Amino acid sequence: xxxxxxxxxxxxxxxxxxxxxxxxxxxxxxxxxxxxxxxxxxxxxxxxxxxxxxxxxxxxxxxxxxxxxxxxxxxxxxxxxxxxxxxxxxxxxxxxxxxxxxxxxxxxxxxx
Amino acid sequence: xxxxxxxxxxxxxxxxxxxxxxxxxxxxxxxxxxxxxxxxxxxxxxxxxxxxxxxxxxxxxxxxxxxxxxxxxxxxxxxxxxxxxxxxxxxxxxxxxxxxxxxxxxxxxxxxxxxxxxxxxxxxxxxxxxxxxxxxxxxxxxxxxxxxxxxxxxxxxxxxxxxxxxxxxxxxxxxxxxxxxxxxxxxxxxxxxxxxxxxxxxxxxxxxxxxxxxxxxxxxxxxxxxxxxxxxxxxxxxxxxxxxxxxxxxxxxxxxxxxxxxxxxxxxxxxxxxxxxxxxxxxxxxxxxxxxxxxxxxxxxxxxxxxxxxxxxxxxxxxxxxxxxxxxxxxxxxxxxxxxxxxxxxxxxxxxxxxxxxxxxxxxxxxxxxxxxxxxxxxxxxxxxxxxxxxxxxxxxxxxxxxxxxxxxxxxxxxxxxxxxxxxxxxxxxxxxxxxxxxxxxxxxxxxxxxxxxxxxxxxxxxxxxxxxxxxxxxxxxxxxxxxxxxxxxxxxxxxxxxxxxxxxxxxx
Numbered sequence: 043x044x045x046x047x048x049x050x051x052x053x054x055x056x057x058x059x060x061x062x063x064x065x066x067x068x069x070x071x072x073x074x075x076x077x078x079x080x081x082x083x084x085x086x087x088x089x090x091x092x093x094x095x096x097x098x099x100x101x102x103x104x105x106x107x108x109x110x111x112x113x114x115x116x117x118x119x120x121x122x123x124x125x126x127x128x129x130x131x132x133x134x135x136x137x138x139x140x141x142x143x144x145x146x147x148x149x150x151x152x153x154x
Numbered sequence: 155x156x157x158x159x160x161x162x163x164x165x166x167x168x169x170x171x172x173x174x175x176x177x178x179x180x181x182x183x184x185x186x187x188x189x190x191x192x193x194x195x196x197x198x199x200x201x202x203x204x205x206x207x208x209x210x211x212x213x214x215x216x217x218x219x220x221x222x223x224x225x226x227x228x229x230x231x232x233x234x235x236x237x238x239x240x241x242x243x244x245x246x247x248x249x250x251x252x253x254x255x256x257x258x259x260x261x262x263x264x265x266x267x268x269x270x271x272x273x274x275x276x277x278x279x280x281x282x283x284x285x286x287x288x289x290x291x292x293x294x295x296x297x298x299x300x301x302x303x304x305x306x307x308x309x310x311x312x313x314x315x316x317x318x319x320x321x322x323x324x325x326x327x328x329x330x331x332x333x334x335x336x337x338x339x340x341x342x343x344x345x346x347x348x349x350x351x352x353x354x355x356x357x358x359x360x361x362x363x364x365x366x367x368x369x370x371x372x373x374x375x376x377x378x379x380x381x382x383x384x385x386x387x388x389x390x391x392x393x394x395x396x397x398x399x400x401x402x403x404x405x406x407x408x409x410x411x412x413x414x415x416x417x418x419x420x421x422x423x424x425x426x427x428x429x430x431x432x433x434x435x436x437x438x439x440x441x442x443x444x445x446x447x448x449x450x451x452x453x454x455x456x457x458x459x460x461x462x463x464x465x466x467x468x469x470x471x472x473x474x475x476x477x478x479x480x481x482x483x484x485x486x487x488x489x490x491x492x493x494x495x496x497x498x499x500x501x502x503x504x505x506x507x508x509x510x511x512x513x514x515x516x517x518x519x520x521x522x523x524x525x526x527x528x529x530x531x532x533x534x535x536x537x538x539x540x541x542x543x544x545x546x547x548x549x550x551x552x553x554x555x556x557x558x559x560x561x562x563x564x565x566x567x568x569x570x571x572x573x574x575x576x577x578x579x580x581x582x583x584x585x586x587x588x589x590x591x592x593x594x595x596x597x598x599x600x601x602x603x604x605x606x607x608x609x610x611x612x613x614x615x616x617x618x619x620x621x622x623x624x625x626x627x628x629x630x631x632x633x634x635x636x637x638x639x640x641x642x643x644x645x646x647x648x649x650x651x652x653x654x655x656x657x658x659x660x661x662x663x
Contacts, residue, residue, distance in 0.1 A: 086440060087499060087501070087503060088251075088440055088441055088503075088505055089505060089506070089509065089545040089546070089559060089562075090545050090546040090549050090550070090559075091439070091440070093438055093440055
């Protein structure tokens, strides 16, 4: 099993969600985060005080999936989240050791 | 606990000492005789037609002035408008500009300062400012508001306006002026926001209100009222009873000196003495809610119509003039600030527009009923740029952490407005001029008006206000620092005053 984490531009969330649904990923967790990479921030001005804001708002999606689905999931996220401009984000893949469904107690692949 | 008792004793001691000093105060005789007669500065005269049983030896046939219901209603509305300016206008304007962890502390300091000063006003402040005494302080005739109404007889004392034979209930005048005293104190709070001890703020306000606000209000605005000028033979005597700056001929319609310059200097001194916020210049201290700041600025604009137009003390043409000038000057200032910002850095900001509005309002305050409509537009327009400089260039020059730019806006634009009042008051420039002879209530002629002379008088009033407020503020802050301490601890400042000073958070996390 794998945990796929993707940092994407906030307005791409709906598209990515639909892309994942269409390949069979039923559940995801979404967090609002901020970060930066190569995309520059912006400057804010409050009367005489100037602030350079490096951080940009992003959205983090996490999905626990069956290893067999991995390539299709990566392709789906990439395709849906890409704009071609700097700041599109990154996808991280982690090995997932154990998954438990709390309601029923199922573990492993059945819990995904 | 010991410190609290010590500070209370100190306060009482100062008040007692102050009252002894007052007993010796005398009017400087010199100024009176040349006095360029009365300046139409809004102010109070002592009870024009005392409604008490012991009526003064007046002509039996002379009609006793009775308040006009329209004037009274307007003044009560104006009073309400100025209250709205402070709570919540100023509170939100300031509050939105600080970090969210300090929001409640700003709201508290504004609201409680306002309340404190209003109470003190009704105990002794009104008497100190608006009764006969000396040239610098009034007297004790209205201590605890005694004599302002007769509860046994059900009659009410009257206060003079600027028209002969026109009065308003003195209670209304006192209440109206209470809001001015209160908002002046609340203004200062912005300069040392985010790091000052709550108790220190209140202790300072007691001292500063007593020794700076009351006397300057007395000096600028106290006079005997138009009905006291019954004939040429009493003019010198009546002038001599007026406040020092009133006698000099200084024009201040609604409080450019008394409120704005006074508060601004106190704020600047406070900012210097309490020191810069931790992390100033390095850490992000961006406003947490410019939306609320805009709401506050809007309430200020609306309420200011009461502040300026109400200072006419009647619902008449001069109130209307002050009204329309408040409108035009502010709008012009908003535009000017936006233009200035766009030229300076490419974008006009909401904070800039809101600040521009306040800048215009401050500048037109001394000028409201003293200039023509065109003059008001010019004053407003110039103040937009002046304020922009005040919060940028001047702020860097001064080197203090004047958190919410109290001096940058209220000081700079207050001074500019006070000086320009001397220019645009001139009949040649569309202004109404001032009353040269209160016996006949005739105005100065265009030929006799000297802009240079009037601007010089204005400058002197500005200078005296700056020095007086500066000295009193410095001493007051020093005393409070010695007894209570001005600043919160570093940990408290880091955590935020809402939690550490007030045990609350503004926004649930």
